[in-house]
Amino acid sequence: MATNATIETLLNRRSIRKFKDEPIDDDATATLETVAQHAASSQFLNDWSAIRVSDPAIKARLAEIGNQPYIATAPLLYVFVIDEHRNAHIAQRKGIDPTSDEFHLKYSYRFTQAQNDAVLALHAMETAAYSLGLGGVILGSLLNDIPALIDLLNLPEYTYPVLGLALGKPDQEPTLKPRMPRSMQFFDNTYPADDDGMLEQLPDFDNKVHQYYDLRQTDRPVDAFSDQIASVSRQGVSGKTLLDKAAAQGFQLDK
Amino acid sequence: MATNATIETLLNRRSIRKFKDEPIDDDATATLETVAQHAASSQFLNDWSAIRVSDPAIKARLAEIGNQPYIATAPLLYVFVIDEHRNAHIAQRKGIDPTSDEFHLKYSYRFTQAQNDAVLALHAMETAAYSLGLGGVILGSLLNDIPALIDLLNLPEYTYPVLGLALGKPDQEPTLKPRMPRSMQFFDNTYPADDDGMLEQLPDFDNKVHQYYDLRQTDRPVDAFSDQIASVSRQGVSGKTLLDKAAAQGFQLDK
Numbered sequence: 446m447a448t449n450a451t452i453e454t455l456l457n458r459r460s461i462r463k464f465k466d467e468p469i470d471d472d473a474t475a476t477l478e479t480v481a482q483h484a485a486s487s488q489f490l491n492d493w494s495a496i497r498v499s500d501p502a503i504k505a506r507l508a509e510i511g512n513q514p515y516i517a518t519a520p521l522l523y524v525f526v527i528d529e530h531r532n533a534h535i536a537q538r539k540g541i542d543p544t545s546d547e548f549h550l551k552y553s554y555r556f557t558q559a560q561n562d563a564v565l566a567l568h569a570m571e572t573a574a575y576s577l578g579l580g581g582v583i584l585g586s587l588l589n590d591i592p593a594l595i596d597l598l599n600l601p602e603y604t605y606p607v608l609g610l611a612l613g614k615p616d617q618e619p620t621l622k623p624r625m626p627r628s629m630q631f632f633d634n635t636y637p638a639d640d641d642g643m644l645e646q647l648p649d650f651d652n653k654v655h656q657y658y659d660l661r662q663t664d665r666p667v668d669a670f671s672d673q674i675a676s677v678s679r680q681g682v683s684g685k686t687l688l689d690k691a692a693a694q695g696f697q698l699d700k
Numbered sequence: 701m702a703t704n705a706t707i708e709t710l711l712n713r714r715s716i717r718k719f720k721d722e723p724i725d726d727d728a729t730a731t732l733e734t735v736a737q738h739a740a741s742s743q744f745l746n747d748w749s750a751i752r753v754s755d756p757a758i759k760a761r762l763a764e765i766g767n768q769p770y771i772a773t774a775p776l777l778y779v780f781v782i783d784e785h786r787n788a789h790i791a792q793r794k795g796i797d798p799t800s801d802e803f804h805l806k807y808s809y810r811f812t813q814a815q816n817d818a819v820l821a822l823h824a825m826e827t828a829a830y831s832l833g834l835g836g837v838i839l840g841s842l843l844n845d846i847p848a849l850i851d852l853l854n855l856p857e858y859t860y861p862v863l864g865l866a867l868g869k870p871d872q873e874p875t876l877k878p879r880m881p882r883s884m885q886f887f888d889n890t891y892p893a894d895d896d897g898m899l900e901q902l903p904d905f906d907n908k909v910h911q912y913y914d915l916r917q918t919d920r921p922v923d924a925f926s927d928q929i930a931s932v933s934r935q936g937v938s939g940k941t942l943l944d945k946a947a948a949q950g951f952q953l954d955k
Binding site: 567582638698 | 701702703704705706707709710711712713715727728730731733734735737738739740742743744745746748749750751752753754755758781783785786787789790791793794795796802803804805807808809810811812813815816819820822823824826827828831832837838840843852853854855856859862863877879880882884885886887888889890891893895898899902925926927928929930932933934935936937940941942943944953954955
């Protein structure tokens with residue numbers, strides 16, 4: 446297989462949830478943030494921002510919201526947000542009233558693309574961090590309580606939280622999680638019509654996943670992939686609703 | 701600034717819209733797809749897929765939908781999709797009826813996280829491609845006509861298109877686009893309350909952007925950043941509405 450240092454970094458990526466108690470220096474931080482800014486930006490709108498959280502009280506509160514104590518221990522911690530607030534202000538200076546129909550950046554197409562752009566930037570930062578020997582974990586769990594997160598970070602109108610990223614020097618060595626067979630995830634020209642055919646290799650994959658040990662629970666192998674899907678399918682998601690929360694921030698996703 | 705080959709690759713990323721008429725070999729393709737699979741996956745659901753488009757007729761149609769002729773010329777072309785269809789089928793085998801309230805993967809939280817995961821995978825692939833000397837462009841424009849795209853790729857219930865990625869050997873050398881000052885995009889601990897203070901460096905950035913020449917329009921510099929924001933703000937987005945299109949695919953974003 447074609448390879449190089451970048452590809453090795455990407456193939457060996459594992460979530461790191463335990464960090465050495467050592468700060469990340471300003472030079473590395475500047476590099477990571479600059480790299481994030483160089484990811485692609487849809488229509489060059491640069492419609493994301495990131496909050497760099499260093500205040501221990503805010504870190505502790507984020508750990509509560511995410512229900513993951515290690516969040517508070519991350520030497521470098523970011524929350525990436527959709528940001529049409531900055532653009533609303535710029536547009537206003539150009540005579541556009543953001544509350545009017547003329548401000549299309551608050552509608553669903555830009556919301557979606559801004560979310561994508563925030564994730565591109567976050568992944569560029571994550572990849573650069575791993576290339577420097579750091580490690581980390583992406584925090585979807587911060588969306589457990591979206592209003593609390595918005596309140597904590599003072600996120601204004603036309604912004605919306607996307608994901609957190611906790612980074613630091615790794616103090617654990619998790620093994621690599623198995624991935625599903627490529628043919629189950631990459632399809633030729635159209636989505637396959639044969640559902641059962643697509644899942645032909647699922648039993649093998651189920652077994653491989655079941656043989657994997659997670660550092661968070663070292664006393665027993667993790668559930669088979671199918672069992673994980675069933676269990677997450679049944680998990681309640683109350684309070685995580687996108688639509689009303691986005692509307693409260695000024696976005697109109699029905700347009 | 702801290703650097704290495706990976707960081708250089710990420711800092712030098714430019715969209716490539718003109719490709720040499722040379723195929724990407726199977727080995728490189730396998731590498732890129734495997735790298736994509738190794739990006740982080742929220743709750744390990746692997747809830748994205750990608751359609752690898754090689755059929756010239758489908759490529760041509762995608763170029764029409766995206767209104768970008770170069771899409772048809774990309775040696776390697778993908779459409780990344782949110783995929784809870786595969787998981788619905790797996791859940792069904794475990795006794796869960798996807799049309800029932802028990803199948804939470806169709807609600808907004810998982811839709812959002814699946815979209816994020818698709819973008820993480822896409823960016824991992826893009827970065828690996830650039831590290832191999834390839835180049836490409838991310839295609840938000842495929843969402844110009846979401847129903848046509850869904851129809852063309854036979855995207856079933858509980859799937860939804862996210863972004864396209866066109867890759868190939870670069871046949872152009874665009875200059876690097878300026879990025880906004882880091883202090884305009886990264887904030888300490890909370891979102892800044894002072895809108896005007898945040899935009900203090902905007903005139904400088906406006907000037908820098910206005911000095912940039914885009915290969916797509918080499919006869920004049922591009923508009924200042926503020927003018928681009930105003931112009932995109934006023935662009936209609938009809939037909940790109942998320943909510944009804946996602947509902948037509950079985951997702952319930954109000955839950």
